[in-house]
Structures are given as C-alpha cells and as structure tokens.
Amino acid sequence: MNKFDILGKYFGYTSFREGQEILIDNILSNRDVLGIMPTGAGKSLCYQVPALLMPGITLVISPLISLMKDQVQALNQAGIHAAYINSSLSESQISKALKLAAAGQYKIIYVAPERLETYEFMNFVMQVEISMVTVDEAHCISQWGQDFRPSYLKIVQFIKQLSKRPVITAFTATATENVKEDIICVLGLKDPYILITGFDRKNLYFAVETPKKKDAYVMNYINKHSTESGIIYCATRKNVDTLYDKLCSENIPVTKYHAGLTSEERRQNQEDFIYDKAPVMIATNAFGMGIDKSNVRYVVHYNMPQSMENYYQEAGRAGRDGERAECILLYSSQDVVINRFLLDNKEQRTEYTPEEMDAIRERDEERLKAMTYYCMTTNCLREYILKYFGEKGNSYCENCLNCLREFEEEDVTEAALRIIDCILEVRQRYGINVIAGMLAGDNRAKLREYGVFEYRSYGSLKDMNEVEIKQIINIMLLQEFLVQTRDKYALLKVTRKADEIAQGDTRVIFKKPKKSSDAEKETSKSKKASTKARRSDTLNSRGLELFEQLRELRTSIAREEGMPPYIIFSDKTLVDMCVKSPLDKGEMLKVSGVGENKFERYDERFLNVIWEYTGGVREKFYFGEL
Ligand code: ADP
Ligand code: MG
Secondary structure (H helix, E strand, C coil): CCHHHHHHHHHCCCCCCCCHHHHHHHHHCCCCEEEECCCCCCHHHHHHHHHHHCCCEEEEECCCHHHHHHHHHHHHHCCCCEEEECCCCCHHHHHHHHHHHHCCCCCEEEECHHHCCCHHHHHHHHHCCEEEEEECCHHHHCCCCCCCCHHHHHHHHHHHHCCCCCEEEEEECCCCHHHHHHHHHHHCCCCCEEEECCCCCCCEEEEEECCCCHHHHHHHHHHHCCCCEEEEECCCHHHHHHHHHHHHHCCCCEEEECCCCCHHHHHHHHHHHHCCCCCEEEECCCCCCCCCCCCEEEEEECCCCCCHHHHHHHHCCCCCCCCCEEEEEECCCHHHHHHHHHHHCCCCCCCCCHHHHHHHHHHHHHHHHHHHHHHHCCCCHHHHHHHHCCCCCCCCCCCEHHHHCCEEEEECHHHHHHHHHHHHHCCCCCEHHHHHHHHHCCCCHHHHHHCHHHCCCCCCCCCCCHHHHHHHHHHHHHCCCEEECCCCCCEEEECHHHHHHHCCCCCCEEEEECCHHHHHHHHHHHHHHHCCCCHHHHECHHHHHHHHHHHHHHHHHHHHHCCCHHHHCCHHHHHHHHHHCCCCHHHHCCCCCCCHHHHHHHHHHHHHHHHHHHCCCCCCCECCCC
C-alpha cells in the first residue's frame, strides 16, 4: 500500500489537500517536520497516513481528553486500529489497553502528556518499536502561547529515554514566530521540514455587526439557522449564564460551558453539543480547544475578544468540514471597557519579572487595540485578518460584510472639531459616554449630576444622536486624534495630531453603511452573496429533501452507535452523496469521505435511502453544472 491507497481506502478522499503530501513524504523519509496550518486544514491526516505506513507504532501527544476520544473514534470508524491512554480510563482499562498495545494491536496511540513518565507507560514503550512521536497542538509547549501546558515539557524527557530516537513531528495552527521557535527548540526537532500554509479560510464569511440589542440579534440569528449547529462566545461567565437562561426560556436547544461549572457538567454539556443533542453552545473562551466538531456552521461572538489571535482561533472553529460557515462579531464600545477590565485584573503570573510583566501588559494593550480596529474598519475584514497574521490579502474578498455592503462617505470634520472642543472644555476628565451624551444634549440623571449643562458644548451636536457621535469618536480614536487613558475610566484625551484638523490640514471622513431603502437592497445583495456556495445553492429542492433524509439516517445511526453524527459522515460527504446520488457500491465509493470501511458498515442503509427516494432513476439534485 502507498499513501494514495491509504487515503482512498481508509479516509475515502481522492486527493491530498495543500501541504499534506509534502509533509507525509518528509515524514516517510524519516525527517522531523513542523506543520503550521490553520484549523480545519487537515493536520491529522499528515501524521495518520504515514503512521500506517511506518513499521512501528505512532504515539500522538494531545492536550485534551475530548480531542483524543474524538480522533480515536474517527479512526476506528475508518477501520484503523487506534486507542487512547488518559485519565478518563480506569487503571485496569489502562493496563488492558497497554497490554493490547504491546501485543501490536494498535498502529496509533493517543496519549496525554502526563501519562508519558508513568512506570507502566515506560514499561510498554520499552517492549515495542516507536516509529514516530507526534505532538498535536504543539503550541501548548510554548510559554508565549495562551494555552501553555507545563506537562508538555515532559515530552522532551520522554523522548530522550527511548532506546531509538523516533521521527518527531509537531503540528499547530499558531503561527507566531515566538511559538514556532519554542516548538523547534523545546522539542529538539532535528533539521525539521517546516511547512506554513496560508491562513485564509475561504469558506468562512466574516462580519462585524453592532446591534442595539445583542440578545435579540442572537435569538433571531439562531432561529433563522435552526437546523444548524453553532457556538456563541461571551466574554464573561455571567454573560454566558444570562444569555443561556434567556434562550432556554425561549425553548431554544442550547447548552453552556464555562470554568464555573463542575467538570461533570462541562463534560456533559460538551457531549450534548458534540452529539447534536443541543446544537447551540454558549460559552466563554474556556470552551473549544480540542473540539473537532466539523459541522459548526456559525460562531457568533457576543463580545469582542481580547486579541485577533483569540478571535481567529475561536471563529476558526466554524466550518472545519470546508463547507460555508459564518463568523459574526457583535461589537459595542462597552466591549473595550470589559476587556480592559479583564486585562487589568488578569492573574499575575509569579514566574515573570516586573519588566516581563510590563512587556506582557503592553503586548496585551496592542493586541486589544488591533482587535478594536478590526471592529471599526470599513475595509475588507479578511484582508485585515490576513495582514495581521503577516500575509497579504486581497482588498476585496467578496465574502465578508464590508465587501458586500455599500457605504457612503461623509465629511464629519465639523463634528470632529466640536468633539475636540468639548473634550478640552471639560478639561479631558470624562469618557466616551459622558462626552457623547453631552454633545447630543441628553438630559439623563448622570449628566445632570456632573453639571454638564453649564458647558458651552452642551448640545452642540444635538442634530446627531449619541450613537453617531460615538462612531465619530471611534474614528478619531482609530486615527489617533484622540486617545483613551488606560485605566478603567478610559478618559478621552486630545492628541497633538488633532492640531491637523484644527489647522485645516486634515479632514475626517466617516464611511458609513447605507441606510433605509438602500439597506434593503444591500441586505438582498449580501444575502445573495452570502448564501453563495451554501448547501441550498448547490442542491435544488429535491436534493435538499434527499439531504434531510440522509441526515436523519445519519442521526439514527449515530444514536445507535453512541457516536457524534459528524464522525459517521460529515455534512460535506452527505452533500456530495446527494450530488452524485450513487445507486451502487462502485458509485458510492466515489463520494468524497466514503472509505472502504465506512462503506462496508453503512453503504446499504444509505444506498437504500437513495434508491427509495429516486426509485433507481437517475435524477439531477443540484443546480447548474458541476
Ligand atoms: P486540523 O487538525 O488541521 O484542524 P483536521 O485534521 O481535524 O484539521 O481535519 C479537518 C477536516 O478535514 C476533517 O473532517 C478531515 O476529515 C478533512 N480532511 C482532511 N484531509 C482531507 C482531504 N485530503 N480531503 C478531504 N477532506 C480532508
Ligand atoms: Mg487538529
């Protein structure tokens, strides 16, 4: 067997994706590799395929129990002998697994880093040939990453104790230079072949929205996507709890996850989500590492995260199957305040010196700023993301809100001057809310308390509403005519650069989305484009009906076998099944994602559904030409 046979027979795919083949070839020639590829790129295959072609056993070190279980289930489904060793097993189960492993039962063994140094495990590895050690989620080894796991440092010791050095391979989606250096250095990779593939995820649609009522927005969104699975990320546990209660009371099948729940609750809720019993997960950023659920169709951020790194990682959990998915960030200026508060109250790590702490704080500030700019830019969002990660983007991706939306430009220099006046008049002692309220001439108690009516600037922009004024202030912050103090009050200050406006050297331009009648046109436009490449665009109505039937069958098989549905077949495979509508074994094997083993298990049941639906008559279930 060669790598292509394995790809087809076990995984049911006809071709490798970008980067996979070269990594596999290098591994097979016994060279260490480091694969840095975005989420969903297919990193697992890069070590699973060579693992089956190497003489001995491959150990895969992976940080999370759920991740291992998922991967091992998927491998077993594909007919590959694999097992995992971690603390979710009892001592006797571990002994049994290791005994079978020593007898050569498994080609691939997933193991938690904590297990490596145990006597039992060492004893086992001494009896067998270890061909490869793979470190998945390898960024966990770096103290620079947000997911640092001290136990990952044990890997090095472990490898040193092996009688023969195996090939060492490492994989991650984190591309920063620091992390890369750490991985190579700490793991002691020898002249590794390093592959970094593009970070663009073409199937993801990006949008930043600023709804007045986020709850209503979320509820509406979930209802519109009721047949789909998604994640809603919130900044705090409290936000998670409140939103969860609200959605529950509307009978929306949601579940939740945050560090305040017991580990049993977390396990259960995570499982409900993975098994599609509760298709919508509401969570803090504690949720998601090691969730390989491939059919997450949307990730909505209820609050702005602290950095683009966090955002892209979390949003990237959508659409791992390569099908279209949406990443929507709900922004409000309050989010900046929440995040600054969270940063200020971040746990002090004792291993850092005060200088290092300062450097970290500064870095966090910079990251937060870049994140905030993402929320405010009116240019292509994808381009912004790619640039941030050091890649070049197109200025027009056609698959983000900003590219699909029409803007109009307005010269707001006059308003900007009033804003500067106002800030100076109150001697730079107030934050954005007071300033905007004051300029709009608002009469709320808080403002009365500050005595703002006494000022000349009170009501000097009363033709505008507060939201508009805040938007202009934000533009001025973005362009650094204004800054906010870094304390929790976030007071507005005028910078030297603002002189340019006063002297008439610079004008302030506000690019805003078109309103009212245009808005309808715009939504239909963005709707049209945003459903592009969706299931409903590929499959015609007859095809969609067939898809639903196949999906029901998948759900019942999943229930029978106690497996997550996407491990049986991905959504993408089901769509391809509708497109090809196979009527016999040979045709079924041509469907992407149907390997021989899965075929033998399930082909009849799926073929039956197709036969029943079509009566054995050829029919076209998709639009256009393929
Ligand atoms: P990563 O670890 O890089 O985030 P995974 O290894 O979990 O990604 O793979 C993501 C999805 O891509 C899986 O559903 C996997 O089966 C699919 N996949 C991987 N390689 C291929 C391929 N060559 N052709 C089609 N699908 C693939
Ligand atoms: Mg992975």
